[in-house]
Ligand SMILES: [Fe+2]
């Protein structure tokens with residue numbers, strides 16, 4: 001047995017250093033696009049990102065989302081959107097992007113010093 | 122220079138328990154380790170459907186059949202959550218499936234053991250899912266965001282898996298002599314392979330504890346294994362059965378159960394691909410994939426047709 005023992009944690013089996021059979025070339029790519037799934041867990045709440053899946057079209061994406069993300073009544077409404085249509089902010093810009101709000105403490109109600117006697121405010 | 126600086130900031134984030142998200146900078150080795158671990162985990166869920174799927178048509182009652190179908194269906198869902206998490210690290214689903222089917226990718230060795238009797242459905246749920254749950258509960262706090270979120274969802278679904286397994290054994294343990302023997306036999310066959318699920322002993326590993334430092338893992342193999350032994354050694358008392366280990370006994374000093382030596386030759390042998398069912402599992406996966414090809418093609422054709430219908434109507 002010539003497996004080289006490297007750090008091997010539960011669920012992380014090291015690659016064999018000996019020649020492993022190479023994978024079939026990736027020719028079977030049918031290109032089912034990736035969809036992001038959003039679920040409303042109950043009436044009155046926002047749709048929340050639940051995960052993603054591949055599907056041929058929107059109808060199939062919704063059906064599959066029902067099967068994988070709502071098997072225990074986790075939702076009453078599903079949105080799906082093709083992942084490629086999502087635009088995201090850049091994490092590298094996070095400081096520049098969000099910091100200006102840090103010094104605007106007057107946007108928070110606790111900034112205002114009012115007498116304790118005041119009610120309903 | 123940039124790399125050193127970036128690695129330092131990265132480690133500081135990890136140390137202050139800030140999750141790493143797909144678009145964040147991460148060391149290449151962090152990406153690789155997570156990709157390998159998450160995809161192996163996904164493969165394990167998918168291959169894990171086979172030993173239990175084996176008993177769906179022969180479950181002893183309609184109730185047990187419905188439960189077993191629900192459990193196997195959950196495992197398919199777990200596979201999907203995990204493949205999605207792995208995809209965020211930049212490998213396509215098709216590639217992962219191809220790697221599994223070609224035998225290049227690994228999955229948990231436990232699924233290379235056969236399920237010979239109905240009692241095995243009990244032992245698998247109780248011991249195999251039980252062992253997996255300990256690992257997965259820990260992974261709910263893993264440092265890569267998509268992996269942690271997948272684990273939270275999975276853990277919510279797992280507890281029924283272990284409970285239904287224990288219940289199967291509990292009922293058998295109160296049954297006829299033949300049923301009690303079947304129960305004990307399943308425990309005997311699954312106990313050691315379940316202990317092997319936790320991987321080699323900590324002392325066998327030579328690399329640095331990078332996975333712990335990066336908080337991909339928070340407990341070592343031996344810590345998780347001990348936790349498992351302590352849990353099962355108590356639970357089995359309720360079954361009135363025994364674990365097949367003459368060295369198993371409570372240690373008053375350590376406040377843990379001592380247990381016997383694992384057969385590491387068997388362990389490495391199964392990892393290497395020579396377990397009782399390694400070949401069958403890959404044949405089954407390839408067969409399913411090949412026979413499903415027309416379904417995948419038809420779905421694309423149907424989607425295109427539906428799209429063109431909408432377009433003509435709009436025109
Ligand atoms: Fe699972």
Ligand SMILES: [Fe+2]
Pocket residue numbers: 196250279282
């Ligand atoms: Fe499970």
